[in-house]
Amino acid sequence: MMGIEKEADRGFYDRLRRLYEERLPFNRVLGITVTSVTSDGGSMAFPMREDLIGNVFHRTLHGGVISSVLDAVGGLTASASLLPRVAGLSEEEVKGMFAQVGTIDLRVDYLRPGRGNRFSATGRIMRSGRKVAVVRMEMHNEEKLLVAVGTGTYMVG
Numbered sequence: 001m002m003g004i005e006k007e008a009d010r011g012f013y014d015r016l017r018r019l020y021e022e023r024l025p026f027n028r029v030l031g032i033t034v035t036s037v038t039s040d041g042g043s044m045a046f047p048m049r050e051d052l053i054g055n056v057f058h059r060t061l062h063g064g065v066i067s068s069v070l071d072a073v074g075g076l077t078a079s080a081s082l083l084p085r086v087a088g089l090s091e092e093e094v095k096g097m098f099a100q101v102g103t104i105d106l107r108v109d110y111l112r113p114g115r116g117n118r119f120s121a122t123g124r125i126m127r128s129g130r131k132v133a134v135v136r137m138e139m140h141n142e143e144k145l146l147v148a149v150g151t152g153t154y155m156v157g
Contacts, residue, residue, distance in 0.1 A: 040081070
């Protein structure tokens, strides 16, 4: 029985990965790739590109890109926390659950300029309830320098 549950978990996480990489148009614009997703966290990465620059003199990442990616990884993480609720649900019911996930509040602290060639963002569940999930997010560059942190509150039910 455990093997069946594990396979179902992988299917759930694969659907989430496809949703956040392929189906969300703005995530495609940003070039986001989901690098991992589990029941208590997720991570994404994206390359620096000319059209993501916010300061042309310092060639740093735009603050709106930083905020958007932190929000995206927060949403992915909040969505992943729904795994225990999907057992026995149809594909349409699971899609309906994903459709309910939305940002209620987002706080971003910019710690240093976004310099680098590649950035990664991670999210960890702080609390997940019936209606709301709270997620802590971080963004690093390829040198593991912490660029920004965030806290997001997401509607999940």
